[in-house]
Amino acid sequence: MDNPERNFSIAPALTALLTISGLVTLLAQARVRTSLAYLALCVLTSMWLLLLGTRRNGTLRAEHFHSNYLFFVIFLWFISPEIRRVDDYFNGWDERSFYTITPLACTLVSAIGWRLRGIGRQPAVFIALLIPAMVLPYVTGLFVAGTMPATFALANWLAPIVFAAYLATNSDAYPSFDSSLRKACVIGTSLMSFYAAYQFAFPPPWDIFWIENAPITSVGLPLPGGFRAFGTMNSPMIFAPVLASLIIYIFFIRIRFKVIILFVATAALLLTSVRAAWGGLVIGVALFVVLRLRKDPTSVWKPVAVGSLGVLAFLAITVYTPYGSKLQDRFDSIGRITEDTSFNERLDVYELGIRRAQSSLGGEGLGTIGTAQALSESSDAETAFDSGLLQIPISLGWISGSWYALLLALAIAQLARGVTKSADPAMPCYLAILVSTLVQMIFSNRLSGPAGFFFFLFLGLYACAKTYKQHNRPLNSVGTGHL
Template sequence: MAMSPPPTRRAPGAPRAAPRSLQRRAGARVRAMRKTVLVPIGLFVLSIVLIAVHLARPVEFLFPLGSLVIGYWLYRKSPPHYVGFVCWLFFLSPWLRRLADFVNGSFNDKSMIMMAPLLAVALCGLSLITGANTLGQRRNAPLILIVVGLMYGFIVGVAQTGFGPAVYTLVNWLFPPLVAFYLNVTWQHYPDYQRVLLRTAVYGGLVMGVYGVIQYVVVPPWDLFWLIAVKITSFGKPVPYGLRVWSTMNSPGPFAVTIMYLLQISLASREFMRIPMMLSAASALLFTSVRSCWGGLVIGLVYPVAMLDGRSRLKLLCAVVGVAALCSPVMMFDQVSDGVLKRMQTMSDISNDNSFQSRQMLYEAWLSAAFSNISGDGLGSTGLGTKLSSDPTKAASPAGTIDSGILEVPTVLGWPGSLLYVGGILMLMWRAFLASIVRSKDRLAICGAGVSLAIFAMMAFTNTLVGVTGMFYFIGVMLPVIGLRHARRTAHAAKKAAARTPAPAAPAAAMARTARSQGQRAPLHGGATPLYKVRL
């Protein structure tokens, strides 16, 4: 009969094996994290498969409902993955809608698929209930000012434009600060926010950048079908090398701001995939022909270059120069260089720039009216919300086409709402800059402050603080703040833990005497693990 081997003994000084309970917990946590990634991917894959087998009609109801259910599950289980899921919904929902319309053979101007990101992001409003005890705290004061200003504009909008237009516009103005409030109340997940948002930026930018380049060169049939159906001439000609790229989103403007945000945030990543992402995303940004985002990218890069230390600054400059050098061969093709260079030349020749001249006329016509309108026109008087107005004169009002965020805010919110709204925005930016100065080695925080500055600077051309572009602004401006709070609380907890731990003076002396008697060296720190090896 074979005898079982004797149990092995742990060598002196060897680390102890982790208890089985801790191993089981670690395994369960890994499996839970996998689910938070695989379940959203499964929703997108299932929707694409159903569309491919000509079951696009059910997708128009299945996809929004699935997005709401998965969003609520992630909202309760993992806040960082919830925010990442919302970002992916804004990235891919317009493309999924175009694919469904193409398979159905008819353009649906009220597709329910476009409701999926709004339903998922609306769950952030629950944080006002769960985090109600933090509403009176000083760190939430800027967001409270913004919300109060929007509520004023909503009341005026209901009175002047109707309930439907006011509600629709309120949703687009309100959900970006709600996302910021959700980040503020879940600050303890900041390390996970770093990991999830950086991966979202890298892989989201890679998908959208590659698709944008393909769209510019080939023009997929579903994009061509949608462009002909909506009859928008500002997107360029529906032929290869003649489009202004909008990739998987709905318009070149929001896509350009999104890809600019992803490019700047990905500078804080250390993954290898960030290199092909930057190449494809930078090329797609050029093909959008959105000059304000070209300038915004430069503004957003200036801040990290000024704030980072010498070594990080050198790495950033090398990355920017390398990406520009690798993208330069694209400009050797005449089909590409003709459109891009022509668009760049208008930036130096302002006298022949029709866009600049029309915007100058807009400022001259609206400047006096915007600042003399004390009460404001209310939410619903501008943007897509005007299409929901029951009054045809208001639906066709020129106020619905204000192409400047600087003019749109006082026109909509009036003086009372604008003072509250703009005051909250400036307070958020001031806090973000101060936090990024303190956290000078946190690359994500510095890049977040830089991209928020770039998006805010683009308010001279369009209102970038609402909708999906506003969500990226508020994410960027909140990252330095919650990063600083997490670092301070972690350091404070470590100090308290170190103060509560008694120093083993007697055992250390006994161990030192035993070691001297055996001719050995005494261990440092009384045999305890050095402080610099402790993971906080």
Template sequence: MVRTLITPSTQVGLSTSPGKPRALPGEAFVPERATPRAPAARPRRKGLRHPLSLPVLLFAMTLGLILLHQGRLVEYFFPLGAFGVALVLYWRSPAHYIGFVCWLFFLTPEVRRLADFVNGSFNQQSPIMVATLLAVSLTGLTLLKHVSLLGQRRAAPLVLIVIALLYAFVVGMAQVGPAAATFTLINWLYPVMVAFYLTVTWRHYPDYHRVLLKTFIYGGLLMSLYGLLEFVSPMPWDAFWLISSKMLSEGQPVPFGMRVSSTMNSCGPFAVTLMTILLMSLAARGKARIVLGCVGVPVLLLTSARSTWGGFAIALVYSFVMLDGKSRRRLMAGVLGLAVVAAPLMMIDQVAEPVLQRLSTIQDLGKDDSYQARAEFYKSFMSSALTDIAGQGLGTTGLGSKLSDDTASQARLNFDSGLMEVPFVMGWPGTLLYTTGIVMLLWRAYRASRQHPTDLLAVSGVGVAVAIFSMMVFINTLTAVSGMFFFLGVTLPVISLRYARERHGAVAAAPARF
């Protein structure tokens, strides 16, 4: 009988499953489901045999009701059904729960358009739009169950951010009332709660790696293809929505006349979502990723969202610097390949005209109305935003101001600077806490990705966070769906490193086999 010595070099090959080594710091990360016998393995819950069956059934039944012209029924069935599906996935499969939340953000606005179209009337306050908030609100249960985690160092940045939000909420209640302040608090808070949920369920990171990549790849393909169709030949329900909503900035409901918003509310949120998907897809493999890049990049250009173009470029530069040599070559080859594919499209006048027109405004800012308005905004609000010590509170800016009786707050609906909105809303105390928490999250995510550089999803996540944060110059991107992607980006690298270290420690502590 020969004893097998366990040395650092042989530990790399150890695994709880024969032939499937686990990822350790310094190794390439290969997501794999942990076995129950593995030391410190993720706790196994009674999972769903087919976790995708419930979401597919929900969307299929919703489509069936729309085909039957039961739009009013859809307004109540869809949010209640989405909450029910989210509740089951929340208890049974954390990764599929987060994936389902992403799908709701992707598709809920399109469900609302279809329901309004078959109803023949535009519902300004459609209950369908509550579906995403109902689903994501379940992360609040995690806070109640794991409130003791708030006292640990790993939760310190999130605690600082939450304290800042609660401070601004109290001030907002006094300024504009509970309705406006509460609505705004929800949009600022739920991205933070998603990050807390990921922090608690870090042992499921391999599932997050697998499920989120599939969600981004297939969700991005669906939305990109639909976006192309929307640009070339708008669907009747899309034209009906654009006319009824009176969103003049989205273009005209004619072929080659709309700024692409695909299945989402407007071109801005869709552009940030598609940018996130394209950056996260750098960690994927297979032909679907290539197809997504070929379709998604032209669609991103057709959104005409210049701030997102800039964020995407910053993230690509960051990823190029941080990736290893092989991944760097793959990225360069992908960028060159996309340029070759996109070149013929730019020769079509209807496609090239809106893109070139937006690019020309970057070169000649003096004739750019948007830039001039933003520059004037900075001049008028700079002093008030930086000298108001207490702040105006949540609900005085953004969509929540519509619920306020304060006419001045309603006039500040479009606050064209996230960097100015934070001090304006939170004052000096809240701004200090909020910015400290955000900077801590970014720094911690960067360090984690550097210590575990072979996990490409972690590196891509930091790139997404850097891109979204850089866009704060133009608009507040740390709230709502863009904020959720930011907090996903800064949390995934941290739980990836923690999972890898836990597995490494478990393997090192495993008894020798004889």
């Protein structure tokens, strides 16, 4: 049996990322619009890596290409928004940029790598059956919202599911996925967190340009220290939940410079000022402790360490930056939640949203609310909706929404079975990330778009790891691997 801890080179994916991003950035500075070229090059690279892996299934060569495809796609979600901002800064604001759909398209390419013989296994079958839940809402959205908003919304909901099914049906490639995931998460978290800290203090002109032009109102002022950090992603509301999931994952693997990475990442998360992600991180860490206490009582020191890092980051930001008073106010508002403006506004959203959900059994359709509305011709586009839970019955309807929720619950329940008895810390780690993300659905939708991609990334890897463990020797990769 092959060693599940073996290291896989990410040189092809890294070379492709550096070449493509470097090329389009240079062309953008030369006043050449590059969004279509970026889309084409990334899709072709994704297909190349995936096809090479699929044609050699069952071999180490196949795992090498699967590993590179995973790394490539994850990093596209990390860097595409930032490259778009550079392009827009030099070439003018592009409301419908191809940069937005590039990560979605490359994620959907994963359908090529589905192994049909694995679809019938649980929980892969539950994940795959989430796809039919999108059919009726999409058709409804075509008539209500229009072709562009409905199709973009469909891609945001569908791509993460397709990717999770790809991971779940390629269980024999789990060692390569695990190796690639560690590298992508560590490098990506480090890059985004350090950049977020720099961005907050010395915002580059393209980020200022984005704040001034993007259809988001809750970021803040385009001034140093005057906005909520969003790193290389489009907004703090996207950056924060993704970063919270990555912090939980990095916290439970053994890597060099772990303390430094966690400290900077925690500080970056605080600078987003997204309280839902703060709470999700705390719940995720706490859940891991509960799940692992029986098997590894010494793991108690880990949440204490990460909590200490959070306190240190909070104190550093409070004492040494102008943002300290604002951050203190955000923490204080948790204690007086009924007086908080955003809390009361969210209560109004829930009250109105429940009425909307009750009025339509079939739902309003995909593209009627959320970021996809930015593609509509409506003058009162509803691009922000402060409830992920209500977005399911409103967009998907009660029929499709119930189907979606039931199958997702069955998939997670099947994966969670026996997690407290598992000696592999990967299992409770993945489960903690999933629960951490789901609790944030009270505030915003975390099951589609970038946040949805990382939710289903860990769901698919959870299914992949569990199937691999059932058919091979026990895993011990998370927590012991090194970069």
